[in-house]
Each structure stands twice: as structure tokens, then as C-alpha cells.
Amino acid sequence: MPNNIRCLKVALVLFVNVILFSNFSQAATKLDGTFIATEQCPAYQSIKKKTNPGKITTKIDASYQTLAINKPDGDWLQLRFENASPSVRWVNINCGHLNSTSAIATRNANQSSCSIANQQDSYVLAVSWQPGFCEHANFKGNKPECTALDDGKIAINHLTLHGLWPNKKSCGINYGYCQPYKAMKLSDDTVASIAQWMPNFHFQTDFGSYQWKKHGSCQHRSDDEYFITATKLVEQADASPIGTYIKQRIGQSITVDDFKRYLTSQLGSKAAKRIQLSCAKGKYLQEVRIQLPRDFEQYPSFSEKLNAAPLARSFKGNCHSRIHVED
Numbered sequence: 004m005p006n007n008i009r010c011l012k013v014a015l016v017l018f019v020n021v022i023l024f025s026n027f028s029q030a031a032t033k034l035d036g037t038f039i040a041t042e043q044c045p046a047y048q049s050i051k052k053k054t055n056p057g058k059i060t061t062k063i064d065a066s067y068q069t070l071a072i073n074k075p076d077g078d079w080l081q082l083r084f085e086n087a088s089p090s091v092r093w094v095n096i097n098c099g100h101l102n103s104t105s106a107i108a109t110r111n112a113n114q115s116s117c118s119i120a121n122q123q124d125s126y127v128l129a130v131s132w133q134p135g136f137c138e139h140a141n142f143k144g145n146k147p148e149c150t151a152l153d154d155g156k157i158a159i160n161h162l163t164l165h166g167l168w169p170n171k172k173s174c175g176i177n178y179g180y181c182q183p184y185k186a187m188k189l190s191d192d193t194v195a196s197i198a199q200w201m202p203n204f205h206f207q208t209d210f211g212s213y214q215w216k217k218h219g220s221c222q223h224r225s226d227d228e229y230f231i232t233a234t235k236l237v238e239q240a241d242a243s244p245i246g247t248y249i250k251q252r253i254g255q256s257i258t259v260d261d262f263k264r265y266l267t268s269q270l271g272s273k274a275a276k277r278i279q280l281s282c283a284k285g286k287y288l289q290e291v292r293i294q295l296p297r298d299f300e301q302y303p304s305f306s307e308k309l310n311a312a313p314l315a316r317s318f319k320g321n322c323h324s325r326i327h328v329e330d
Contacts, residue, residue, distance in 0.1 A: 031081065036069040038082055040099040043141050044321055045285045046092035050079050053285075053323070059087045060284060061098055063141050069101065078316055095321035097281060097292075101176060116174070120181040120221050123169035125313050126295040128236050132249060132288050133159040133202065134329040139283035147206035157202065160250065162241040164201040165290060166214045167233035169221040172313070181221035187212050193227045200234040236295075239305045244269035245278065245291055254330035263318050274309035275318065282322035287329060292320070 040061035048054045050073065061067070061082075070091065071081040079093045080101065116122065137149035151157045171178040189208065198204035204211060211230065219229045240246055248265050259280065266275040281290035294312035302308045 031071045031073055032075060032077075034069050034072045034080070037102050038067045038069050038080055038094070038099050039102065040065050040067065040094075042098045042281065042289070042321075043139065043283055044094055044098035046082065046084055046087065046094050048089060048092060050093045055092075056089070057087055059084055059092060061094055067094075072096070096176065097279075097316070097321055117171065117178050118181050118221075120183075121223050123171050123178065123221060123297055125170045125172070125297055126299060127168040127170055128233070128240065128293040128295055129165035129168065129290055130162040130237055130240050130245075130293065131165045131290050132328065133163045134253075135283060135287045135289045135327075138329045139287045139289065146203070148202040151205070152202075157205065159202060160253070162237055162246050162249070162291070164197070164233055164237045166218055167229070167236065168218045179217045179221060184216065184220045185226075187215040187219070187226045189226055189230065193230060197230050197234045200237045201230070232300075236299075239308075240291070240293060243305045245293070249288070249291075249328055252328050254328065256325055256327045258325050259319050259322055260324070270306050270309060274306050276314050277309040277312045278318060279315040280318065280320040280322045280326070282320070282326055285321060285323045286326050288322070288326050 040063055042061065043063060044061045045053075045055050046059040046061060048056055067082040067084065069080055069082060073079040073081075073093070078096050080096050082092055082094050084090050084092050133148070133152065137146065137152050140146075140149075148157065148159075152159060169178060187208070189211070194204050194208065201211065203209070215226055215229070219226060222229065224232060244266055248262060262280070263275055266278060277294040279292045279294075280288065281292060283289045292315065293309070294315050295308055296302070296311040296313075299308045299311070302311055
């Protein structure tokens with residue numbers, strides 16, 4: 004190949020890379036802080052192509068340096084993985100908690116306003132598909148309900164409660180740990196009645212205490228009332244087309260598009276836009292996050308609650324196009 008043609012090709016490649024990098028830099032926003040993972044999620048080199056050299060994932064409770072967010076109020080964080088190559092990867096923002104002094108992370112210059120009770124403008128009901136969580140979460144033996152599920156001592160064939168989370172739009176994902184805070188002291192009757200829907204309560208109350216401290220502290224209900232309310236919502240979700248679709252496909256692979264089409268046909272397109280999936284490793288259904296209005300108790304039916312709620316970020320969440328429902 005003549006030298007002038009070779010030089011022209013090299014120059015063209017360099018020019019294209021500069022343009023791509025420039026466009027990316029304009030879209031992404033620098034972000035200083037740390038990200039604490041609450042789920043095991045894939046760490047992509049490319050968001051669009053979903054490339055993941057080395058099949059790197061976040062580790063639950065691990066902390067990562069935050070470098071950027073893909074756009075203001077975006078869904079993807081650029082994190083540094085020290086032992087990965089390349090070390091800079093993209094992780095879905097819903098896979099953990101972002102701690103940052105940046106206004107773009109908090110959506111509010113006054114950070115203290117994100118820890119004042121009863122300032123929520125909506126709720127998120129997070130319901131788990133327990134077999135998918137236990138099979139793929141790196142819980143390091145500290146989830147006795149998962150150990151019991153693996154050993155066959157308990158059977159869980161319905162949706163379970165992860166949490167009922169008060170939300171405040173201006174705080175992004177950082178509304179929580181509100182003051183004044185009172186330690187959780189549930190009655191024995193409450194613990195017994197919610198254990199079916201929050202199976203950790205069969206063995207201990209550690210997970211419930213964490214949910215109460217971080218989320219329950221931000222709303223007006225007592226601890227007993229908060230968890231009873233949350234479990235009633237899970238019962239509604241489990242009996243709804245969400246639970247029906249999942250339970251009818253245990254052990255099967257499904258497409259996210261088919262799931263959404265089904266919910267749209269049963270609940271309406273408006274309601275389906277209030278639902279977001281969460282997956283382990285991008286391909287195992289782990290959780291469904293359901294948007295609810297602040298005054299959700301005013302709406303008797305589940306679909307009415309959804310229709311009155313704010314939009315979810317996306318139905319697909321951090322899931323691949325095809326996902327599996329563990330048995």
C-alpha cells in the first residue's frame with residue numbers, strides 16, 4: 004500500500020476517534036464521588052454495545068470511584084475497577100447508591116433537604132423474585148432465607164418485599180436516613196404476618212431494620228404500620244399481571260419486550276411505563292421496581308395506583324433483551 008494512502012487511512016481513523024470522543028465528552032458529565040454497589044451488575048466498556056471484557060461485575064457492598072454520569076439525570080455511571088482491563092467501566096445507576104457532593108448527583112444543592120422526613124413526592128415499591136436473587140446475588144452466607152431456600156427448607160413461589168422507598172425527585176436516589184429517627188421495634192404479630200412476604204423475617208430482622216432506617220424513617224407511618232402497608236402492596240403486585248406473568252414463566256427465558264407488551268395489554272400503556280425491571284448479571288430477573296404516587300392509599304386498585312404515579316426511568320432497567328426467571 005502506498006505510504007500516502009496508508010497515512011491518509013491513519014489520519015482518518017484518528018479524526019473519527021477524536022470526533023467520537025468529543026461527542027462523548029459533551030454528553031457525559033464529570034462526577035466525583037463513590038458508588039456503593041447493592042447488586043451484582045455487569046460493568047460495560049460500552050453502554051451501547053454492552054461489551055464487557057473479562058465479564059466484570061460489581062460486588063455487593065463494594066465501593067467504586069465514580070468518574071462520570073452519561074448525561075444529566077442519566078442512568079449510567081462511569082466507575083473505576085482497579086483490577087479490570089480496561090479499568091474504566093459503565094454500570095447502571097440502579098445497581099447501588101451514589102455518594103457525591105455534585106449537584107447533578109443529588110439534584111439539590113442543599114443536601115440536608117434529602118434527609119428530612121415526609122418530604123417525599125412519590126414512592127417506589129421494590130419487589131423481589133427471590134429465587135433469582137438468591138441464585139445470583141453474592142450474599143456471602145449472610146442471607147439465611149437464601150440458605151434455607153437452597154436447602155429446600157422453605158419454598159418461595161411468589162413476589163417478596165425488598166422495600167417501600169419514599170422518593171423525592173430533587174434528591175435523585177439520595178433521599179433517605181431521615182431525621183428524627185427512631186429505632187425499629189416491631190410487634191411479634193407484625194413480624195409473623197410479614198415473614199411470608201419478607202422471608203428474612205423468618206430468621207432475623209436485620210434486613211428490615213436497614214430498610215426502616217434508610218427508607219421507613221422518611222415517612223409518617225409507625226414501623227408496624229409501614230411494614231404492614233408494604234406487604235399489602237406486595238400482595239397486590241403479586242396478584243397483578245406483574246406477578247401472574249412471572250409465576251407462569253418460572254424456569255423459562257423471556258424477552259423484556261414480551262413482558263412489557265403483556266403488561267401493556269393488561270394494565271394499559273400508561274401503567275406499564277411506571278414499572279422497571281432489575282436483573283442480576285443483566286440476564287436473571289431479580290426485582291421489579293414499581294412507581295407509586297405519594298397518596299397511593301387513595302387508589303383502591305393496583306392499576307389506578309400505577310396510573311397516578313410518576314414515570315419509571317425505563318422498563319428494561321439494567322436487564323438484557325432476554326432474561327431468565329429462576330425456579
